[in-house]
Amino acid sequence: MNDILLLSLTELKRKLDRGEVSSTDAVKACLNRIDETSGLNALITVTAEQALARAAAFDRGELKGSLAGVPIIVKDNISTAGIRTTCASRMLENYVPPYDATVVKKLYDAGAVIIAKANMDEFAMGSASQNSYFGGVKNAVDSRRVPGGSSGGSAAAVAAFQAYAALGSDTGGSIRQPAAFNGVVGFKPTYSTVSRYGLVAFASSLDQIGPITRTVEDAAAVMNVIAGHDALDSTSADIDYPDYTAYDDSLRGKKIGVAEEFFGAGLQSDTGAAIEKKLAAAEAAGAKLVKVKIESFKASLAAYYVLSSAEAATNLARYDGVKYGFRTSKPVSDYVDLYYKTRSEGFGAEVKRRIMIGNYVLSSGYYDAYYLKALKVRTLIKQDYDNALAACDALVCPAAPSTAPLIGARTAPAEVYLSDIYTVPVNIAGLPGISIPAGSDGAGMPIGMQLIGRAFGDRELLGLAVGMARL
Numbered sequence: 001m002n003d004i005l006l007l008s009l010t011e012l013k014r015k016l017d018r019g020e021v022s023s024t025d026a027v028k029a030c031l032n033r034i035d036e037t038s039g040l041n042a043l044i045t046v047t048a049e050q051a052l053a054r055a056a057a058f059d060r061g062e063l064k065g066s067l068a069g070v071p072i073i074v075k076d077n078i079s080t081a082g083i084r085t086t087c088a089s090r091m092l093e094n095y096v097p098p099y100d101a102t103v104v105k106k107l108y109d110a111g112a113v114i115i116a117k118a119n120m121d122e123f124a125m126g127s128a129s130q131n132s133y134f135g136g137v138k139n140a141v142d143s144r145r146v147p148g149g150s151s152g153g154s155a156a157a158v159a160a161f162q163a164y165a166a167l168g169s170d171t172g173g174s175i176r177q178p179a180a181f182n183g184v185v186g187f188k189p190t191y192s193t194v195s196r197y198g199l200v201a202f203a204s205s206l207d208q209i210g211p212i213t214r215t216v217e218d219a220a221a222v223m224n225v226i227a228g229h230d231a232l233d234s235t236s237a238d239i240d241y242p243d244y245t246a247y248d249d250s251l252r253g254k255k256i257g258v259a260e261e262f263f264g265a266g267l268q269s270d271t272g273a274a275i276e277k278k279l280a281a282a283e284a285a286g287a288k289l290v291k292v293k294i295e296s297f298k299a300s301l302a303a304y305y306v307l308s309s310a311e312a313a314t315n316l317a318r319y320d321g322v323k324y325g326f327r328t329s330k331p332v333s334d335y336v337d338l339y340y341k342t343r344s345e346g347f348g349a350e351v352k353r354r355i356m357i358g359n360y361v362l363s364s365g366y367y368d369a370y371y372l373k374a375l376k377v378r379t380l381i382k383q384d385y386d387n388a389l390a391a392c393d394a395l396v397c398p399a400a401p402s403t404a405p406l407i408g409a410r411t412a413p414a415e416v417y418l419s420d421i422y423t424v425p426v427n428i429a430g431l432p433g434i435s436i437p438a439g440s441d442g443a444g445m446p447i448g449m450q451l452i453g454r455a456f457g458d459r460e461l462l463g464l465a466v467g468m469a470r471l
């Protein structure tokens with residue numbers, strides 16, 4: 001492997017700016033690596049020509065910005081003008097957006113070079129990246145295993161050195177859990193700090209875009225580009241956005257909250273032990289461990305699958321075969337038949353399952369029992385996390401209850417849903433969360449540790465994560 005690929009994003013940027021390496025060399029090295037590791041199936045579209053043209057522009061001094069010349073991958077549910085954006089679905093197999101998502105525009109404005117669109121679970125529904133119309137993704141550390149999901153392509157690509165960073169989306173853990181499974185860093189920012197304009201909606205009250213990188217420092221550098229108020233996203237926060245790289249990374253005096261609910265049955269022993277070890281090291285470095293309670297922990301997964309499916313059923317109603325996307329080629333008798341056949345053929349099994357769950361919990365007679373109740377549980381979850389975070393700077397827990405399973409080993413939906421138990425409450429509460437590498441299990445598979453911060457405390461959380469990653 002070309003040494004240039006071993007640089008972090010921050011290191012590459014320094015060398016690019018000093019003229020020690022060219023963007024063309026970096027892009028070519030990534031494209032070679034993409035070829036060498038194509039068996040991972042991490043990407044849906046590679047934009048080699050466009051990337052090489054932009055790299056050449058940087059090398060001529062025509063591209064400026066904090067990510068100028070840096071090769072980056074974007075998850076395929078984030079709209080890219082002129083580049084197809086499939087959401088890994090047959091429904092959007094040939095969809096080419098007429099506009100860029102705000103994050104993509106911001107990447108371009110910062111001079112970044114987009115080299116590919118990443119594979120994922122169809123419409124970001126899944127935890128293993130096996131629900132893709134374009135075939136499943138493999139783990140970059142052990143190709144017999146799943147890479148996690150739904151941003152499994154983004155995470156595997158970064159772990160396999162195909163690019164220096166990738167954007168993912170996280171509705172219930174889709175950035176953090178695949179980052180954990182591949183031994184890289186995944187950051188889900190506070191809800192509303194990164195514009196969702198141009199992100200194909202899954203569950204709008206939970207969706208957030210964020211970076212997957214090889215270091216925490218690199219995640220902060222990407223945040224400086226993608227965060228910010230956007231009038232095109234009505235939920236976008238109009239706050240003073242910080243310099244995310246200007247963090248305090250010392251652990252001395254920092255209070256780390258630990259909830260015993262996080263270490264109960266179902267947690268793989270190697271994962272539990274790795275987190276305990278990190279916590280002990282943090283204490284030795286001057287951090288204080290604080291006991292907190294998250295009594296709602298067990299209820300969060302159920303609430304998440306009710307809320308996210310309800311929102312998904314609504315958001316996915318637009319794929320009807322009329323305006324854009326896939327349309328059945330079978331003869332149809334009327335418009336209902338057109339919808340029926342188009343949606344039956346265009347969506348995969350997991351997406352259909354979510355639409356059915358969503359419509360069920362929203363239907364009259366069940367709305368109060370499921371949807372309304374889940375909204376109430378949401379309030380309780382938010383209160384639990386806010387109370388806990390009033391007593392500490394961040395909470396620490398595993399990113400997932402186990403390391404990456406073998407492909408095909410866990411396929412029952414309820415079993416797959418369990419792998420999100422540590423990440424979904426963070427979306428429900430709208431908080432920032434980050435997964436950082438914390439050693440490996442007996443089989444050599446990476447373990448991810450999650451840190452959860454206060455709303456809009458993203459910079460502080462990144463600082464703590466830098467400190468913890470150093471231990």
Ligand code: GLN
Nearest residue numbers: 124125126171172173174
């Ligand atoms: N795995 C979760 C789900 O399937 C989360 C997905 C996501 O964050 N996009 O809904």
